[in-house]
Amino acid sequence: MELTPQQPPRAPGPEDSFDADWPAPDAPAPDPASLAEPPPPTMRTTLRRAAFGMVAGAVLVTGAVVAVPDDDTDAAPPLPGPVARAMTATAGGSPASLTDLTALIADRQKWVGTHPSDAPAWAVLGSAYVERGRRAADPAYYSRAEQALKRSLDVRPGEKGNTAAWVGLASLANARNDFVTAKKWGETVRARQPKEWTVYPELIDAYNGLGDRKSAITAVEKFTELRAGVPALGRAAEMYRDRGWREDALATAQDAANRASTPAEKAACLTRLGELAWERGEPKEAVAQYGAALRVDKGHHPALAGRARALAALGRTDDAVRDYQAALARSPRPAYLLELGELYESLGLD
Template sequence: MKTLATTAGEPAGPSAGTRRRPAGRTLLAAGLGAAALAGAALTWGPALFDDGPRPLPGPAGRALSAAHAGAPASLPDLAALIGDRKAWLREHPGDEASWAVLGAAYTERGTRIAGPADFGRAERALRKSLAVRPAKRGNVDAQLALGALANARGDYARGRAWAERVRRAAPKRWTAYPVLIDAYKGLGDYAAAHKAAEALQGLRRGAAALDRAAQSFRDRGWREDANATAIEAAARAQGPAQKAACLYRLGELAWERGEPAEAAAQYTAALRLVPAHGPSLAGRARALGAQGRTAEAFRDYRAALEAMPLPEYALEAGELYEAAGLDGDAATQYETLRARVTEAGSYGVNGELVLARYETDHGAPEEALRRLRAEWARGHRSMEVADALGWALYRTGRAEEALPYAKRATDEGRRSALFSYHRGQIERALGEYGAARRHLAEALRTNPHFSPLLAPRAKEALAALGDPPPGGPKSLQKPRGSAAGPREQRPAARPRPAR
């Protein structure tokens, strides 16, 4: 049998002759969304081998076995699975289950390497699966994979619609719940996301479910629970790829607590298992920069962008270069960001949030505001979007309109130094000095290294506010427009919007 040729930069898989049967008729596919890139994995249903033979040994079989356990496959094994299914489908184009497997595998690879071209391949494969066996005839595999693909592209309403359709038809299919969690979080429905995470825990144990639980605890602000659950997830992880993803999660939690040395240690442990793990490279770069080890940080950012060229990483690297006074290098990173967003957009990926964050602080705030208003209008109301929209309103001179969005971001529960900083600056502009002082101090207490550009500004703003009046103000948040109290007078001029 002729070996499948390499196309579009994909490694050739095993020849069609190495496989004589489909991988299983009840295979489910569900990838994680763009908000959880580090742990992105195919989570295929518990009935993987129930009514079909187990796959033959080899890398494609290992990828399927990892998916069955809810663990990410190694990238070489994932490439082998893609090649294997393509070869099989040349001879068996009517196998809708294998089309669904192929589409889900493309989605995972595209997410793991930030390769948006794979998303177009994924959609074509999944549409072929539905053409062979439509959704109304019970093609659950393709529906759930389409939900995961929608989330990976940042289309959370569509991701929710596909996953909810599967849950209604098969409420015990645990693989529907990771897709639901990502969709709900992208839409800002955290109550539903937490409920879905609890349902997942009831249906499935192991590292994948525990990692989801840790993220849910983090979003509620339950740091101790999040860390303990993430440690358990790492202990239960199967294989280097999943172990690395769990160690990355522990690194992120340490970073958010303001512990860059501990964070760097966790990221380094992940990189010992998967040397090109993009999220851990970017995380370690961030932590090294916070420790003043900028040359090493720049090295890791370059490696991260080579392994996983996300625009978010280019933004982080650019801000570190800017903080170091290397404006030319910063400009190069910002151009990379814009180019990556444009490229991904041609494959249906929504990069509005990261582009708006860049424009708000480094480009055109009014353009950022336009983009973020559109995101809010389409139902994308996550904490991140609320925070970014509030900050864009503030940066365009609309501090009063900005405050409700800043409050929404901080009041959801997550302890974010960036969110607290933004809220504090907005309150400062409005003359709510007690609240501003509290939130700026909270930002620095949460993580004094949260941004190479903004953390120093938080310290400056807090110093400018000075100490609170003796005995404390009667109200930390005076009604807007009210006269200043006798012990805490307003400054002669309201501070201009800070960056």
């Protein structure tokens, strides 16, 4: 099957640059007791805000979207746009943009500062820290995630229904490459709630990390059964690729890219198409797909690193160096640094 890029390729330009002005991860997590209280709301407003906080937790880790009726003028205002977008993305199992993810973290930090007994909000915050740390390749976020998730379980144990925090711990363990622990938490959730779809991506990663392909395939099949959509298509495409079913992998990955609706989701899908093109030995097609991903999300570091790899194969070494440096500025992953070092060595540079 011939692959047609989602967008026509073009030469990289200044718009492919990035803004690395991210909040510093090494800043200490806010002390809930130190956060200033907002102006005193009415009792009804307080109850509604608490209800909304619980809804937010369910959205991030279970995908349940619930609306709180708005029948009085004294109700709390809706969540800010970036936070709402992050909730919507994660409700479907899709990635949120970095800007929206950062806004979600700030929102939940503020909320738990005044509502320290909100277990779902702590679980949301912990899971958001995991994702932020994964994107930035910064383990400082993982310590903060662990603290938030444990706080959530202190408020409401997993045995009493707080499986969201257990899923968060599985995600944290996968991010740390502790696949044995990730498997333990994932299977704990599955044993109690086998229809909880959010746990299956964590089980897939854990099984793959442990080399248990059979269990990973079973988890993918269960995930796609419980949750149709772009994330499930992406997981299925990766499973087909791992099994050597390249045509099925390409068709499924293309379907996911066609259905993707948000910039972060679209960029991830187009990057997957770039990876498949690279694995087929088609660097020009890979550059086209990675470029399409970067036109959707200019800071998508997997696409930057992937395009750098393909550009180097095409002999466009200056462009490759530029993309590797941009990827490292976004996420200082050892793999990117190693590939850039190998490129420098091949060019006779230090």
